[in-house]
Amino acid sequence: MSHRHHRHTLHAHQHHHGWNNANPPALRVAPGESVVFETVDSSGGQLSPTSTLDTLRALDFSRVNPVTGPVHVDGAEPGDALAVHIEHFAPSGWGWTANIPGFGLLADQFPDPALHLWQYDAGTLAPAAFGRLARVPLKPFAGTIGLAPAEPGPHSVVPPRRVGGNLDIRDLGAGTTLILPVEVAGALFSVGDTHAAQGDGEVCGTAIESPMTVALRFELLKGAAPRFPRLELPGPVTRHLDSRGYDVTTGIGPDLHGCARDAVSGMIELLVARHGMQPVEAYMLCSVAGDLRVSEIVDVPNMVVSLYLPRVLFD
Incomplete structure (x- = not known):
């Protein structure tokens, strides 16, 4: 009997904070089965479509980055690989981006909180308006997706690790397969921190943070654990952004x-000079739509990092 079309559901309340291999499984599945996960946004439900800066100021960081799970995959053992086939996203239609004091690449330059609330069409995923300043093409993905580590927990969900977690790889969208190294029996998989869009680097620390439902299918690859997570992508990664070219700073x-x-x-x-944006608005736009690239790392002692911002944002 095939389990391939047997679909389970894990609801949003079945979530946990931090990675811990002592967490009891919320669900047990056989390899080949699919699971629909309801996720909570990375604020842990503290922010809503009506939130204000005061909500952001009062954020309880012990509740951030909840992940739905864990799922025990039958037969998974240390040294195996778990292939996670990302099948489908059902977005909620709202999200948020914030500058959170003390967090982000330029935290020293942006000490004050800032919040942008997004509304978007969950059916068509048409580009979402960033006020009157820009329109951001959407590409849903799961920012945090991973397994319980072998080392006894709890461990923070904020830093990514060998078994995955808060990877924030914007190409973890529908059609992608993520291959993770199993460190504990059953793998103990969890997912959350879903995003409607993000640039490579997520420079201000937040993307378009947006609760959504994600359908995943699990495959067990015995004895095939990679050293670190790897991805298999189904096609082009920037086609929804590259039609008008880019502005690039280094x-x-x-x-x-x-x-x-x-x-x-x-x-x-x-962006401030050309479009009259407030600096923190430009910073948040770079986080949700700009791509940081390592352009050169061999011409010692200097390296080159480039930020590619798609011109389609302003069409």
Whole structure:
């Protein structure tokens, strides 16, 4: 009997904070089965479509980045790989982006909280308006997706790790397969932190944070654990953004982190001068739609990081 079309559902209340291999499974499945996960946004439900800056100021960080799960996959053992086939997203139609004091690539330059609330068409996923300033093409994906680590927990969900977690790889969209190394019996898979759009780098620390439902199918690859997560993508990754070309700023120097900061700062200055944006608005737009790239890392001592911002945002 095939389990391939047997679909389970995990509801949003079946979530946990932090990675811990002692968490009891919320569900047990056989390899080949699919699960529909209802996720909570990365604020843990603290922000809503009517939130204000006061809501953001009062954020309880012990409740951020909840993940739905864990799912025990029958037969999964340390040394195996779990292939997670991302099948489908059902977005909610709303989301938020924020500058959270003390968090983000340019936290020292942006000490004050800022919040942008998004409304978008969950059916058509038409580009979402960033006020009157820009329109951001959408591409739903799961920011946090991973397995319980072997080391006893709890462990924060904020940093990514070998078994996945808060990867924030914007190409973890529908059609992609994510292959994760199993470190504990049953793998203990969880997912959350869903985004309607994000640029590579997620430079201000938040994307379009948006609760949604995601359907995943699990496949077990015995003895095939990769050293770190790897992805298999079904097609082009920037086609929804590249039709009008890009503006690109760079940072050059001996420190990759410093180069990234300079590239982002350069784009903020360009957006402020060209479009009359507030600097923090430009910073948040870079986070949801700009792509940081390591352009050169061999010409010692200096490296080059580039920020690519799609011109389609302003059409």
